[in-house]
Amino acid sequence: MMRRLLPRPALSISLFLLWAALSNAASFASLLLGALLALLLPFIVSPFWPDALHIQRPALALRFAARIGWDILLANWAVARRVVGPVAALHPAFIEVPLDLRDPFAATVLGSVVSLTPGTVSIDVDRERWVLQVHALDAPDPQALIREIKQRYETPIREIFAC
């Protein structure tokens, strides 16, 4: 019953919050309209993603989001230090991270997270070999970076989407 009324709960909640933010949560009427849209839009857009992933562990997802927020702050501090420091001391490198997850959407999430956090930008996801290609601004030890990406980001994402 719940599943039939709310096929994509996470999408509905994000839509409602986005509507509330854009309309400044100005009045009860606008919030009501937002709730209506949040209920209807998932049905309209469901053919776009026939086999969409569902968030299986919402609590873990929230904790993961908080950790990413913190990591973004740390990442910026690290990048800022390297940007003003001596350029010759950097070790930029292309790194290939072998992936365990096998879902395009989860790979996209991982790629975005990697781009926003410690000195790395994701460049390509090879969907034949399931390898995430990453460029690191300063990676003296590529193996350690691969381990960190897999432990810190890939494992929680796989747990959240159960894929």
Add this chain to the structure above:
Amino acid sequence: MLNIAIEIGFVLIGLAMLLNLWRLLQGPDITDRILALDTLNINAIALLVLYGIREASSAYFEGALILAAMGFVATIALCKYLLRGDIIE
């Protein structure tokens, strides 16, 4: 205090935009120029938000939103053009 912070903010963002402009003119590759344009656009959003605080008017926010949306679409379109228009078949 807030007024001083806003003025310093204008100076810093202005400097950032000058650096972006330098990179835009300098290149060397077209991807560098697109990146410079994208950054210039993001800095323009910052400038607009800051100007909104200074004028105590939330009207400038709409401009910032349009800049954010258009800048993203423009960057994606330019990249797609590079990716698609350059394929040797």
Add this chain to the structure above:
Amino acid sequence: MNPAIEFLVAVLILLGALFALLGSVGLARLPDFFTRLHGPTKATTLGVGAMALASAIYFTATQPDFSLHEIAVMIFLFITAPVSAHLLAKAALHRHSAEHGRDVNDTNE
């Protein structure tokens, strides 16, 4: 306005502007395209994010209503920045390999 809130807004503005500047310094200063990509995607995005947060706090404190729409811009920027960076990097790699491929073709002809 409450002095503590004013202080918070001022700090956020200064931090935001500083990070935006640092990102642009990285863009101007670093040696090749892929290292240059790092500055704008992270530092400048966080800079504008801090600025938007400052604006949201300022307008919520000074006006009777909430001012949340800045948060929407912030989220939008944080979602789009990695996508732009990803596509730019892909385009750069593609150009690189396309030039390489052309060289090979030239020698074959």
